[in-house]
Amino acid sequence: MKHELNAILTIAYRDVTKFLRDRPRIVISFIFPMLFIGILGGSLQANLGQQAGFNFLAFVFTGVLAQVLFQSTASGVISLVEDREQDFSQAIFIAPVSRYSIITGKILGETLVSLAQAVGVVVFGLIVGTPLSFLQLLAFIPIAIIVCLLGGAFGILVLANLGTQRRANQVFPLVIFPQFFLAGVFNPITSLPLPLLILSRMAPLTYGVDLMRGVYYGLAPGPAAPVLHHPLTNLLVIALLFTVFLTIGTWLFVRNERNR
Amino acid sequence: MQAAIEVQNLTKRYRNATINAVDGVSFSVEPGALFALLGPNGAGKTTTLSILTTTLTKTSGSVVISGHDIDREAKAVRRAIGVVFQQPSLDLNLTAEENVRLHAILYGLYPFRPAYKMMPLAYQQRIIELATVLGIEKELFKPIKTFSGGMRRKLEIIRDLLHHPKILFLDEPTTGLDPLSRKNLWEYLRHVRAAEHTTIFLTTHYLEEAENAERVCVINRGRIRALGTPATIKGDLVEEYLLLDAKDRRALRTELVHLAIDFSTQDDTPLRIALGRQSAPQIIQQIRTPLSLLTIHSPSLEEAYLEMVGREEVDGTLEIETPLPASIA
Numbered sequence: 001m002k003h004e005l006n007a008i009l010t011i012a013y014r015d016v017t018k019f020l021r022d023r024p025r026i027v028i029s030f031i032f033p034m035l036f037i038g039i040l041g042g043s044l045q046a047n048l049g050q051q052a053g054f055n056f057l058a059f060v061f062t063g064v065l066a067q068v069l070f071q072s073t074a075s076g077v078i079s080l081v082e083d084r085e086q087d088f089s090q091a092i093f094i095a096p097v098s099r100y101s102i103i104t105g106k107i108l109g110e111t112l113v114s115l116a117q118a119v120g121v122v123v124f125g126l127i128v129g130t131p132l133s134f135l136q137l138l139a140f141i142p143i144a145i146i147v148c149l150l151g152g153a154f155g156i157l158v159l160a161n162l163g164t165q166r167r168a169n170q171v172f173p174l175v176i177f178p179q180f181f182l183a184g185v186f187n188p189i190t191s192l193p194l195p196l197l198i199l200s201r202m203a204p205l206t207y208g209v210d211l212m213r214g215v216y217y218g219l220a221p222g223p224a225a226p227v228l229h230h231p232l233t234n235l236l237v238i239a240l241l242f243t244v245f246l247t248i249g250t251w252l253f254v255r256n257e258r259n260r
Numbered sequence: 261m262q263a264a265i266e267v268q269n270l271t272k273r274y275r276n277a278t279i280n281a282v283d284g285v286s287f288s289v290e291p292g293a294l295f296a297l298l299g300p301n302g303a304g305k306t307t308t309l310s311i312l313t314t315t316l317t318k319t320s321g322s323v324v325i326s327g328h329d330i331d332r333e334a335k336a337v338r339r340a341i342g343v344v345f346q347q348p349s350l351d352l353n354l355t356a357e358e359n360v361r362l363h364a365i366l367y368g369l370y371p372f373r374p375a376y377k378m379m380p381l382a383y384q385q386r387i388i389e390l391a392t393v394l395g396i397e398k399e400l401f402k403p404i405k406t407f408s409g410g411m412r413r414k415l416e417i418i419r420d421l422l423h424h425p426k427i428l429f430l431d432e433p434t435t436g437l438d439p440l441s442r443k444n445l446w447e448y449l450r451h452v453r454a455a456e457h458t459t460i461f462l463t464t465h466y467l468e469e470a471e472n473a474e475r476v477c478v479i480n481r482g483r484i485r486a487l488g489t490p491a492t493i494k495g496d497l498v499e500e501y502l503l504l505d506a507k508d509r510r511a512l513r514t515e516l517v518h519l520a521i522d523f524s525t526q527d528d529t530p531l532r533i534a535l536g537r538q539s540a541p542q543i544i545q546q547i548r549t550p551l552s553l554l555t556i557h558s559p560s561l562e563e564a565y566l567e568m569v570g571r572e573e574v575d576g577t578l579e580i581e582t583p584l585p586a587s588i589a
Contacts, residue, residue, distance in 0.1 A: 003368040010365045010372050014351065021353040021403070088362060090349040094313055095366035096338040258317045260274060 007097040011105025012112060014088065015076065019113045026120075029072065033121045036064045038128055040186050054225040058216065061130045063185035065121055066212040069114045069144055070151035070205050071176055076110030077103075077155030081168050099254045107152035114148045136219045143215050146238060147208040153242045154204050156249030160256060179205040190226045204245075207237045262327055264427050264459040265289040265312065270321035272307055272482075280319070281307045283482035289459060289475070291426070296473035297463045300569055304482040305463040306346065309431050312461070313343050326426045339367070342420035346431040348412055352405040356396060357387055359404060360419045367423040376401075390418050410441025414448060421452065427459040428452075434466065446472070467562040476561070478568060485568050494564045502540050505530035505553035512549045519546050 019025065041060030049056045080102075084093060092102060122140070126132060158175055162168045181187065182196070183205035192200055200206055210227055211234035217224035218231065229237075265288060272282040282304045289295040297305050310316035312323060314334045323330045326340040350359050357376055364383065365372050373379045376387075391400045394414055396407075404412060413433060420428065430449075434442040446469070452458055462473065470476045471490050478486040478493065486493045504523075506512040512531065516523050521543060523531045530553050533543060540556050 002371075006365050006368070006372040010362055013372070013374060014354070014362055017358065018351060018353055086347050086349075088349055088351045088354075088359065090345050090347065091343075091363060092366065093315055094338055094341070094343050095363075096335045096368070097366055098335075258315060260316060 004098055004101045007095070007101045008105040008108060011092065011102060012109035015106070015109025016112045016116070019116065029068075029117045030120050030124070033064050033068050033117075034124055036186065037061050037121070037125055037130075041130075042128060044186075052225075054217075054223045055131065057128070057130050058220070059188075059213070059225045060186050061125045062213045062216045063183075063209050065118060065125070065140070065144070066147050066209040067180060067183070067185045067205065068121055069118055069147040070154070070208050072114040072117055073107070073110045073148040073151035074155035074158065074176070075172060076113055077106050077152050078159045078162070078168055078172055080106055081159050081162050081165060085165065093257075099257065100250065103156060103250055103253065107149065107156070110152060110155075111145065111148040114151070115144060118144055131220065133219065136216055139215050139219060140212075143212055146235070147212065150204055150208055150238050150242055150245075153245035153249060156253060157245045158249075160249045160252035179203045182206065183209045185209055188226050189228070204238075204241050207234045207241070210234050211238065262291070263288040263324075264291045264293070264326055265295070265461065266322075266324040267308075267312070268322045270308065270311065270323060271319045272304075272311060272316070273319045280482050282311070282318075284321070285479065285482070285484055286321075287477050287484070287487055289427075289461060291459055292453070292457045293475060294453065294460045294462065294473045296470040296476045297461070297479060298465065298467070298470045298476055298565065299463075299479040300465060303480045305479065306431060307482075308479070309343075309429055309461070309463055313341060313429055314338055339423070340426045341429060342423070342425035342427070343429045344413070344416050344420055344431065344433050346435065348416065350404045350412055350416060353403055355401050355403055356391075356407070356415055357400050359415070360387060360390070360422065363419045364422055369423060386422075390422075394418060408441070410437050410444060413437065413441070413445060417445075417448070417452070421456065421458070424456065425458065427461060430460065430462045432463055432465065434464075434469065467560070467565055471561050478565060480569050486564075490561050494561055496564075500535045501557050502533040502535060502543060503530045503553060503555045503557060504533065504547070504551055506549045506551050508549065512547070512551075515547060515549050521546075 037057070037060055041057040041064075044060065045056035080089065084090065122132070122137070158171065159168075162171060178199075182189070182200040182203040184200070185205075189200050189206075206228070210229055211231055213225060214227045214229070214231040214234060217227065228234075267288065268286050270282055270285045271280055273280045285304075285308065287295075297308060299305050307316065311318045312325060312330070314330055314337050317331075325337045328336040328340065330337050351362075354362075361370075361376070361379065361383075364370050370380055370383045376384070387400070388397070391397045394411070396411070396415075399406065404415070407415070417428075417430075417433075434445055437445065449460065453460065462469065464470055473490065475488065476486070476490050476493055477484055486496065488496070504512065509531075513523075513525075516531065516533075521533060521538070523533045525531045535543075535556075544554070
């Protein structure tokens with residue numbers, strides 16, 4: 001048991017260290033959030049903010065923050081298939097360590113990596129003038145971890161169904177990018193045609209974004225942006241999705257991993 | 261004595277494949293032996309190795325590693341083996357020490373600590389020892405990406421020996437290394453075998469490496485083509501013979517007929533005498549005719565291998581028992 005815990009910490013430590021040593025990766029991980037918040041959030045606020053009746057910059061900021069946490073953790077977990085054929089990951093798979101520990105360590109590590117990226121996003125958000133109180137920042141910490149865990153569990157589910165790196169590269173953008181719009185990262189999703197509404201409610205990221213926003217506006221003075229559900233409802237749905245994704249994903253992954 | 265590796269009737273068919281990548285392979289490896297699995301690319305070497313190292317499930321057959329069944333006791337198998345992969349398994353952005361540390365903790369040798377200085381003293385001493393063996397005391401805390409290919413390979417092997425595995429699997433370990441690095445690596449492996457009595461399971465397509473092995477298993481298209489010591493494989497596959505010639509070839513022929521020594525020849529070629537019943541010195545001693553040519557043709561493993569693999573490309577099957585047609589006959 002103690003050995004497995006050491007293994008989980010080691011696998012997580014490796015992910016964080018690799019991220020912190022990889023300067024190009026750090027820089028790249030900030031480019032998109034900066035563009036989204038700075039340009040999309042900034043210009044929407046300047047042009048539409050008055051009519052919308054709520055702060056558009058904060059709207060995009062909270063959406064992008066949740067999206068970064070979700071996507072980064074999911075893609076990090078999926079990298080388990082990408083680099084199973086190279087570097088130290090090969091050695092992880094032949095170590096006398098339970099597959100469950102490998103998955104747990106990977107989700108933990110990628111959660112920490114995502115949180116490090118989120119710090120950068122928050123700092124940038126403050127620089128461009130997103131209204132953020134200390135209380136809101138404090139509340140973001142547990143919410144951020146929850147969104148990461150959802151992303152990690154989603155990543156495992158995707159990973160378990162992918163055999164090769166090539167397939168992962170094909171499938172991942174397909175399951176991630178539509179969620180940007182379906183989950184309303186940049187756009188309110190209050191009035192959608194029925195087919196898109198169904199898809200939107202199916203996208204796991206929807207609940208992460210809505211939770212982040214619900215907490216933000218709940219703690220903010222002034223007019224609130226339209227949110228879909230009460231934060232507690234979002235939490236419940238996330239807890240449910242997390243459990244289902246993780247259970248099915250882990251089961252499939254352990255079953256398929258050696259069975260090629 | 262219990263075999264280090266016992267493989268019986270191992271078969272693997274990949275999902276959606278129509279032929280078996282490994283097809284009814286059986287062999288066993290004695291503890292402490294150097295065993296070489298030799299074959300061309302795509303012969304089934306890496307598939308076999310992946311199954312033996314528990315990263316791939318087999319379709320049928322049985323595999324016992326160091327007394328543990330690979331399906332029922334995968335964890336015990338993993339604990340008993342070390343694997344050096346074909347692709348380097350080091351994190352280039354991590355330091356040599358970090359790469360070793362990750363491995364040591366995953367094998368339960370030491371508890372997790374986030375920095376070298378916080379690790380137990382026993383670990384720190386071991387690391388310094390290893391660094392001295394490798395001669396990388398100065399580079400120990402530098403990222404691996406600054407290391408040469410040969411150095412990285414050696415570090416991997418040292419790392420994989422940290423938990424004292426009973427069996428070390430090496431998947432084409434010298435591919436991509438220059439001749440000097442390759443030679444150094446082999447010297448180091450010889451030292452490891454002498455010091456730790458580690459069983460070594462090697463896959464390779466370099467014949468001179470297989471020639472060092474106690475036992476060689478040649479596979480092609482998923483099937484065993486030959487299994488035995490390098491000497492027996494050579495003996496089975498390529499005939500050893502003597503080539504003789506004399507200025508007075510007719511006299512030599514007459515003498516050989518008289519001595520009842522079988523030979524084959526064509527009109528204008530030297531006489532070829534298969535070595536089997538009599539050794540080369542025994543034959544030469546009997547001959548009185550002055551010779552103008554005397555060569556002993558002793559086949560290399562390479563010839564045996566090319567004979568096997570090459571012939572298979574032509575007719576698809578191979579029967580090792582059948583003596584080779586003498587090409588000069």
